[in-house]
Amino acid sequence: MASDGKKITCFDCGQTNRVPEARLSDGPKCGICGSALMSAKPIEVDAATLAKAARTDDVPLIVDFWAP
Secondary structure: OOOOEEEEEOOOOOOEEEEEHHHHHHOOEOOOOOOEOOOOOOOOOOHHHHHHHHHHOOOOOOOOOOOO
């Protein structure tokens, strides 16, 4: 991976991806599973993947904890 991008965790497979800053608005996809890395809609993730994203991602992470 090149060192000039932002790290973003895929919430489907857990892989950390590096995306060039200039391509962040282009709808980047995971290099492993092909899922969208940035969603405009809320998504549900497991605790381990959320913890990894909070630890490693270089982009803001918005979290909404709720209970039914």
